[in-house]
Amino acid sequence: MTKMKKTEFRPDDFVVYPAHGVGKIISIEEQEIAGLRLELFVISFEKDKMTLRVPTHKAVDIGMRGLSSPDVVTKALETLKGKAKVKRAMWSRRAQEYEQKINSGDLLSIAEVVRDLHRADDQREQSYSERQLYEAALERLTREVAAVSGTDEAGAAKKVDEVLVGRAA
Template identity: 60%
Template sequence: MTRVSPPRPGNERLPAGKPPIAKAVSKTGFKSLDFVVYPAHGVGQIVAVEEETVAGFKLELFVISFAKDKMKLKVPLPKAASVGLRKLSEPDVLKRGLDTLMGRARVKRTMWSRRAQEYEAKINSGDFIAVAEVVRDLYRSEAQPEQSYSERQLYEAALDRMAREIAAVEKVTDAESLKLIETQLLKGPRRTAKTEEADEDEGEAEGVEAAA
């Protein structure tokens, strides 16, 4: 009778299937080389999935590269959802965002500091439509008064976030993406002093209704 020797310690075979880290990654819906949107920084790419030991605990981490900013960020897999990490927008969402640019700017009659906080919150929300609203509201054509320094900063931040995501989804250059955004903005109603006053009144009225 043939005797089967028991397996030696350390030579046990692991059950077939994905290793633990691969299973953890699959649960998040993201994988290495995916382009993603991190709310506070915009579009980045998952360049690696690493495992590190911190205070005796093993952590799986997404390593996200933001090439334009020359920055890398590590996000624990379990926190990917809570920090707002998401996949690139679907084409229908991009279309809604581009259509938003053609709408009338909506400017509330409130102190600039308060409006600036609202714009910044929209930019860092990671919501593509919200970012498009900031671009629309802060856009100024050559015929309009120049923006203040702080307005310009917020406008360029929102424009950059929007352009990078469009470029990643449509696989075009940043310059082509910016051109598309500009084309959409030029299709919107021309801003004059009268229309700006009307938009402010409308925004103020909406605020009163919301408070009621």
């Protein structure tokens, strides 16, 4: 794999930042930090009302990436149709693994978490922490599906939901 040049990302590009999901580069600015001049991507996560500044030379190393291709989105939606794979490990261990998958920024890993934690209406209740992880994964997946397909989040959520509900049938 070739090293991406820092010019790979431009203002107005949607990017995926591993720990926060889909954001939009609003500008590239220079700042002096501890005597060094740094070029920074200014990334807005509108839904979280958060702005992040990422040194351009570190972006790729920390796992920042462009949006997934439409076929990766298709694969992620296919993943949702699969049967939930729930290990018999203690919840704390599984929760940790789910959290790592969510924060990996990898769409297929995020889809696995959604699949594994999804509950149909007739299934047992989710614990609070299960619900939190499920919703975090679902939100990341939905935002990226929306950004890639150019639809709004509501439309993407409906699409994801249809796949999840359809698999139970």
